[in-house]
Amino acid sequence: MFCFLYIFINIINTNSGDIMNKKKYKEIVDLNTPKENSVKNALIAFLVGGILGSLSELLLRCYSIWFDLPRKESGVLVILTLIAIASILTALGLFDVLVTKVKAALIIPITGFAHSMTSAALEYKNEGLVLGIGANIFKLAGTVILFGVVSVYIFGLVRLLIMGG
Amino acid sequence: MTYVYAFLFCGFVCMVAQIIMDNTKLTPGHVTSIFVVVGAFLDIAGIYDKIVLYAGAGALIPITSFGHLLIHGAMDIATTLGPLGLAFGIFDLTSAGISVALFLSFVLALVFKPRH
Numbered sequence: 444m445f446c447f448l449y450i451f452i453n454i455i456n457t458n459s460g461d462i463m464n465k466k467k468y469k470e471i472v473d474l475n476t477p478k479e480n481s482v483k484n485a486l487i488a489f490l491v492g493g494i495l496g497s498l499s500e501l502l503l504r505c506y507s508i509w510f511d512l513p514r515k516e517s518g519v520l521v522i523l524t525l526i527a528i529a530s531i532l533t534a535l536g537l538f539d540v541l542v543t544k545v546k547a548a549l550i551i552p553i554t555g556f557a558h559s560m561t562s563a564a565l566e567y568k569n570e571g572l573v574l575g576i577g578a579n580i581f582k583l584a585g586t587v588i589l590f591g592v593v594s595v596y597i598f599g600l601v602r603l604l605i606m607g608g
Numbered sequence: 609m610t611y612v613y614a615f616l617f618c619g620f621v622c623m624v625a626q627i628i629m630d631n632t633k634l635t636p637g638h639v640t641s642i643f644v645v646v647g648a649f650l651d652i653a654g655i656y657d658k659i660v661l662y663a664g665a666g667a668l669i670p671i672t673s674f675g676h677l678l679i680h681g682a683m684d685i686a687t688t689l690g691p692l693g694l695a696f697g698i699f700d701l702t703s704a705g706i707s708v709a710l711f712l713s714f715v716l717a718l719v720f721k722p723r724h
Contacts, residue, residue, distance in 0.1 A: 481630035488626035496618025496666030536723035547626035564717035
């Protein structure tokens, strides 16, 4: 709001009535966009992401003791647990509040993937089951799957043909 | 010791993503896509398998493991079937995550109302 007011005053101050040149406009915009403390953000992301990693390792060991599973299967169970927690938090509207606080620490783990699906499904719910939820559920998560599959085909073929697996 | 490595690796990945997002104009969508490709790339010569061995769940949680699991499943089948195996095995290990996420999103979208 303040930003727009500032630009408006500047336009009046030039008083020639000319359209402000793009360079000056960009300078003013850069001056008024709020600067975030990137060192603090990075530190928060590191700490919260690290705690999440340690907790999931604890959960993995608990699962392999409780259900008597090998590490690989309990790893899948941990991922499923995180997906379920993230989806429920998104549906309750709490996930966005958390993301504004800890930023990338919740977007980069698999929770971000589940969040993007659930939020897309909720957002387009009003447009119907098929054209709303069905058509838009992969709206954000689709990029992850698309680039994953494309890169796997490229790297996989290279590995098979050149390195022999 | 696995807990410490899990803390360090998961924290490191999140921190790199945060730094990229703060200093460039890339959105979270761009960063997750890049990280999936990086994860698939790191599976070459079993680098990511070694990371999983040391960091445990700390290496399974970040989105890089999605790319790793995709190519891992694909290569497992491809070693016996040849290039066609890439298509058969690509979703072998990630199907649980994707299907559960899809199912839960649909059910939760039916039950809850969107909040803004």
